Amino acid sequence: MDTIVKSETKDVKISSDGPFVVIGEKINPTGRKKLAAALKEGNFEYVKQIALRQVAAGADILDINVGVPGVDEVDLLPKVAKLVSETVDSPLCLDSANRDALAAALAVLPGRPLVNSVNGEEASLEAVLPVIKEFDVPVIGLVMHDDGIPNDADTRVAVAGKIIERAAKLGIPEENIVIDPLVLTVGADSSAGAVTLETVRRVKEEFGVNINLGASNVSFGLPDRHTINQAFLALAMGAGATCAITDPIKLTTLIRASDLLLGKDNFGSRYIGYWRDHKPKED
Ligand code: THG
Numbered sequence: 001m002d003t004i005v006k007s008e009t010k011d012v013k014i015s016s017d018g019p020f021v022v023i024g025e026k027i028n029p030t031g032r033k034k035l036a037a038a039l040k041e042g043n044f045e046y047v048k049q050i051a052l053r054q055v056a057a058g059a060d061i062l063d064i065n066v067g068v069p070g071v072d073e074v075d076l077l078p079k080v081a082k083l084v085s086e087t088v089d090s091p092l093c094l095d096s097a098n099r100d101a102l103a104a105a106l107a108v109l110p111g112r113p114l115v116n117s118v119n120g121e122e123a124s125l126e127a128v129l130p131v132i133k134e135f136d137v138p139v140i141g142l143v144m145h146d147d148g149i150p151n152d153a154d155t156r157v158a159v160a161g162k163i164i165e166r167a168a169k170l171g172i173p174e175e176n177i178v179i180d181p182l183v184l185t186v187g188a189d190s191s192a193g194a195v196t197l198e199t200v201r202r203v204k205e206e207f208g209v210n211i212n213l214g215a216s217n218v219s220f221g222l223p224d225r226h227t228i229n230q231a232f233l234a235l236a237m238g239a240g241a242t243c244a245i246t247d248p249i250k251l252t253t254l255i256r257a258s259d260l261l262l263g264k265d266n267f268g269s270r271y272i273g274y275w276r277d278h279k280p281k282e283d
Helices: 033-041 044-057 073-087 099-108 122-135 153-169 192-207 225-239 248-261 266-278
Strands: 003-006 011-014 021-027 061-064 092-095 114-119 139-142 177-180 210-214 243-246
Touching: 011 021, 021 044, 021 248, 033 044, 044 061, 044 073, 044 248, 061 073, 073 092, 073 099, 092 099, 099 122, 114 122, 114 153, 122 139, 122 153, 139 153, 153 177, 153 192, 192 210, 192 225, 225 243, 225 248, 243 248, 248 266
Parallel strands: 021 061, 021 243, 061 092, 092 114, 114 139, 139 177, 177 210, 210 243
Antiparallel strands: 003 011
């Protein structure tokens, strides 16, 4: 199943037949004081820099999250998204739960951005799915519902099914739904990784849709987060995830290696090309 995301000039295909798609997470003010301040002050030079760095590191798509407390997302999301779309060729992923902010950004962006996200709560399904239908864009569906994030894989798979079904009722095809099985930190609950991986396998088996993960969440609160993020991403790729919102600067090399090991890189050309372009300078 192919999910197509586009900028004005570039198409990105998310598919289990192709290489894993890297969605750069870094335009997100959560835990980043400098970016939060820049967004509040309208200092967009810093945002441009982060966009360019992520693309140079191998990001295929850039996540845009402007969720700073006290800012008007309906005003800021389209502004920042437009600016990034004029700075890089990559398609964008609009990271907001605010329906009006999503619609305002979709109205000004070229191409076919990925919307992040809808979830199984009634209020979210009713607000966001009509926007997805109107703009004919793909959307990430988070497997949470009115009772919160389920602890078990059974309920998460059921919520995924509910999102797909409700979308179908509006005429939104399965290829426009990317399911996010959600990962919580293993710092709080050591079974959190296993529940997510089981959800990945079962959603793939039962629905065949594309699967995204926010792959840096798993390590919150633990030392040496990078090692946990790397191990988790490799396991998630093995289980059938097809894209991730993650740090492209730190994780693209692991992703290229995992694609090669999973038989998704003919002759290792992407892995070798990445190494050639990013190897440490020798002098
Ligand atoms: N699923 C979907 N969307 C998501 C998430 C998800 N969007 C938000 C989040 N989760 C994914 N994005 C991030 C962005 C940053 C970090 C984690 C997840 C992060 N930031 C560092 C911190 O807070 O310590 C700071 C990073 C830095 O300084 O570079 O870890 O699950 N669909």
